[in-house]
Amino acid sequence: MITVGNRKLSVDDFEKLLYQNGKVELDNTAREKVVVNFDFLQSYAQNKVIYGINTGFGPMAQYKISEDDQRQLQYNLIRSHSAGSGQPFSEELSRATMLARLNSLMQGVSGVHVETAELIRDLLNKKISACIFERGGVGASGDLVQLAHLALNLIGEGEVLVDGKLRPANEVYSENGLKPLDIHLREGLGLMNGTSAMTGVGMVNIIQAKRLLSCATILSAITNELMKSFDDHFSEELNHVKLHNGQTKIAAGIRTVLSDSKLIRKRPEHLYHRRIVEAVFTDKVQEYYSLRCVPQILGPVYDTLVEVQRVLEDEVNSANDNPVIDHEREMVYHGGNFHGDYVSLAMDKLKIVITKLTMLSERQLNYLLNDKLNQKLPPFINLGTLGLNFGLQGMQFMATSTTAENQTLSFPMYLHSISNNNDNQDIVSMGCNAALMTKRVIDNSFDVLTIQLFAVVQAIDFLKCHTRLSSFTTKVYDEFRALVGPVLEDKPRYNDIQTIRKYLVNLGATFPLN
Known part of the structure; x- marks a missing residue:
């Protein structure tokens, strides 16, 4: 069980919910705090001007809303802002968003009725996911459009995702014995004004980025192994x-992969403890940077992931809506906790370092496929007839193209603000855009590393070095070959690529760089 409220949620909690069939429960003490907070606001709001309860929204906050229209105001807000477009969030992104919003509400400063939290909990436990569209939010007054779609589903309208299919929310509620949310006071604004969509997507990104970094470390190690690199x-x-922690962690990860390899060489045995008589050395004294500088290149990626995880965990455990209802001090504070700059900047940092990781993989792939560079393997590691067959040539095009796409996608969204909302929102974060672009970069990167995995396994077959491989590399080779055979004849490989991509994602999950 994942207990929400009265404790900090971590990336591990999101991983349990999304990938380990975790269930959600509400902490009783935190639940009672939500009840007290709502009761306070209901009483305190009488005869006072409080944004979003008896006022309009945004630049229309100067208009007073009569008591008779206040509930309708919340419904109008939800329905009018359910204006997203593009593809719906995947179920994992939607569920991450829902957990992020639930945790924010359970801080007990949002002034919503406890039924709101209970309904989100029930939807998560029944694996009913909100239909949230990718395009719409600017990440400044929160993820307004994305979270409006979540709120729309909670009031029983629109469609929800069940088993990968969109179905009318009212039908799904009826089948599962669920009652749509009634608006009590400010549930519309309380659900929409926050950073939960960008943070939920960010949580999925950091989980997958950590797996990707593990894969890059593994593949870098095996590439060094096959080229008989020196171990220093x-x-x-x-x-x-x-003195960088990330560099230390990556180097340790490489040593773990190669701990019992018989291919890796020790420099003293070859260059220090014998008399050198050659005028020109046949062996390279130092490897190319893409092999030799892996700890220095992937180390900053590791350190950035640590920083990004801290930012996301701070954000997901924060109250990130407006206003903040403080029943302990008996005050309502208006401000901008919905602004997504922390997450937007973190996502931009993440996609930049993941693109660099992809560039490293692409260079290692190019080294393996270019016989003039590696001087050990045939062109494109072609195990068929040279000239007639093509080996991995077609796959390399995909990897190169995808790496170039990542480079373009890595322009920061954090610096791309456009004023809107009648200039009320005159500087915005574009945080959800940043998070979704980062997800695309991570997805792309797995495609590139998949081709590198094809290359190292193909190289093992050509070099016939199975008995000298590390036990870790042998395990990877055997698992790969159980799924896909050698590339000999030319035939379509797109299904094989998808099969190995799934394997690679799981491989990364089993090799944490702690």
Whole structure:
């Protein structure tokens, strides 16, 4: 069970919900706080001007709303802002958004009725996901459009996702014995004014980015192994003198993969403890940067992931709506906690380092496929007839193209503000855009690393080095070959690529770089 309220949620909690069939329960103490907070606001709001209860919204906040129209105001807000477009969120993105919003409401400062939290809990536990569209929010007054679609589903309108299919919300509610949410006071604004969509997407991104970094470390290690690299560039002795935690972690990860490899060479045995008589060395004294500098390149990726995770966990455990209802001080505070700059900047940092990771993978792939560089393998690791067959040539085009796409996508959304809402929202975060673009970069990166995995396995077959591989590499090779055979004849490979991509994602989950 994932207990929400009265404790901080972590990335691990999101991973349990999304990938380990976790269930959600509400902490009783936090639930009671939500009840007290709502009762306070209901009493305190009488004869006072409080934004979003007896006023219009945004630049129309100067208009007073009569008591008779206040509930209708909330319904109008939800329905009018359910104006998203593009593709619906996947179920994992939707469920992450719902958990993020639930946790924000359970802080007990949003002034919503406890039925709101209970309904989100029930939907999560029954695997009924809100239909949230990708396009719409600017991430400043929160993810207004995305969260409006969540709110629309909670009042029993629109469509919801069940088992990957969109179905009318009212039908699904009826089948599951659920009652749509009634507006009590400010549930519309309380659901919509916040950063939960960008944060939910961000949580999925950081989970997948950590898996991707593990995969990049594994593939970098195997690439070094097949090229019989020297071990000093990932040694503890070399890396401990550079005082960056990420570099240390990556080097340690490489050593774990290669701990019992018989292919990796020790420099003293080849270059220090014998007399050198050659005028020109046949062996490279130092490997190319894409092999030798892996700890220095992936180390900053590791450190950035740590920072991004901290930002996301701080955000998801925050009250990020407006106004903030403080029943303990008996005050209502108006401000901008819905502004998504923290998440937007974190997502931009994440996509930049993931693009660099992809560039490293693409360079290692190019090294393996270019016989003039590696001087060990045939062109494109072609195991068929040279000239007649093409090996991995077609796959490389996809990897190169996808890497270039990531480079373009890595322009920061954090710096791209457009004033809107009659200039009320005159500087915005574009946080949900940033998070969704980062997801695309991460998805792209898995495609590139998938082709690199094809290449290293194909190289093992050509080199016939199975008995000298590390036990870890042998395990990866055997698992790969159980799914897909060698590339010999030329035939369509897109289904094989998807099969190995799924395997790679799971491989990353089993090799955490702690």
